[in-house]
Amino acid sequence: MMRASHKQPGYVAALLHRLSGIALAIFLPLHFLALATALNGAAALDSFLAITHEPLVKASECLLVAALATHMTLGLRILAIEFLDIRERTVAVLTGCAAAVFAVGLAFLLNAG
Amino acid sequence: MTDGALKVEVWRGAERGAFQSFSVPRRQNQTVLDVVTEIQREQDPTLSYRFACRVGMCGSCAMVVNGRPRWTCRTRVSEAASAEGALRLEPLRNFAVVKDLVVDMAQFFDKWRDAHGYFAPAARPPADFAVVPPATPARQAADAAIECIGCGVCYSACDVVAWDKDYLGPAALNRAWTLVNDVRDAGQAARLAAVAGDDGCQCCHTHMSCTSFCPKAIAPTYSIAGLKRSLFWQALKGGTR
C-alpha cells in the first residue's frame, strides 16, 4: 500500500554495503575450507586451486574481490560519519567509492591473467 | 503545463483503502495544501486531513507527496507535480492511519518519551542560573538540533523504522541528543541507557533520508552519530550498562 520514500543516495550506499556483506559472509566459510585443504598437503590445495582457472570461477573471484572492496570503502564512510562527524556530499563520496572498487576489480583481473 | 487541470490521487480509507482521483484547476503559486483544501471544501467534504498554521511553522500538514514526505503548505504544486501534472497524496509512512491523510502520532511521541527526550531536572533546584555560553561545543551541538517541532517527516522517511517497528526513530533520538548536550540536565545516565538498547541509536544505518527530508534542515543522522559515539566511549571506558 505505502510506497517507500524516494530513495536517497545513502540508501543505495547502505544497500550495497549490506548485500556485499552478505555475499562475503556466505563466501568466507568456503574460503576457510579451501585453504584448510592444505592440511592434506600442498597437492590437495593445488588440486583445489586448479578449478580457479575456470573462467566462471575467475569471474566469481573478481566479484568477490569487488564485494570486499565495496564493503570496506562503504564501511570506512560509516566510520567517518559516526566517529569523525564528516559532513559528506554523499553522491561525491559514493562515486569515489565506486571508482576505488572498479580500480581494485580491474587490478585483480589484470593480475589474475 | 501552467493551465489545465491537476490530476490528484488521494488515499482514502485507513490501513486498507484505495486511491480516489480528483481533478483540481491549476492556479498560480498553488501549494499542495491549497489543493487538498480545495478538494475537501469544493468536491468531497468527507476527506480528512490535518493542517493548522499553513505557513510552515507547525508541521501539522506533513504527508507523502509523490513518494516524498513533506509539508504540504510549503510544497508548491509546480515543484512537486509529476511531468504529466499529477499528484499522489498519501498519509505519512510508518504511522497507523486514522483516516485518509490523517495518521495516529501516538507511537511517535511514545518513542520520544522512551528515548528520554524530555528534560530531567536535578533533585534540588540549582542555587543560581546555569551559565551556558552559546559558543560551547555542547551548546552548539544542541542548538543545531533543537528546532525540531515533531512533524514526523523524518520518521516517515526512515527505512529502519519501516523494517523495525520498535526502532526509536530519528526524531526521538535527535531530541535525546540535544538533551545529552544540555549541561543543566541531570538524567544523562538514564537517557544514554534508554537509547542503548536493541532498538536504540545503533540501529541507524546512515541512509540519511531523515536528514534529506527534514523541513527544518536538521540532521538527525549526525545527532544519532553523536549518541553512538557517546555510548561507544562510555562502553569502552566503563563497560556497558
Add this chain to the structure above:
Amino acid sequence: MTAALFLAQRISAMVLALAVAVHLATILYAIHGGLTAADILARTHGNLGFFLFYSVFVAAVAFHAPIGLRNVIREWTSWRGPSLDAVLAAVAVALLVLGMRAVIAVYVA
C-alpha cells in the same frame, strides 16, 4: 543492535579496515603470474608474522560477520530473540574454528 554489539562491530570494523587493506594488497601482488599452492605455502609456512596477522583477522571477522548478519535478519525477516542470538553465536564460533584451522593449515603445511 545493542551498545555492546555496536562496540564490538565498530572495533572489529576498524581492525578489518587495516587487515583487508593488507589482504587486498597481498592478493593483488601474489596472484600476478598465476597462483599455486606452493606459492601460497612458501609465504605462509613457518611465518609467525603471517600467522599472527591472520589470527587477528579471523578473530575480527568472527565478531564482525555474525553481528552484521544479526542486523540484516532482524530487519529483513521476522526472526529475532534468543534463538537468533544463539544461532549467530554458533556461527561466530564456527567462523573462529574454521578460520583458525585454515590459518594453522597454511602455517604448518
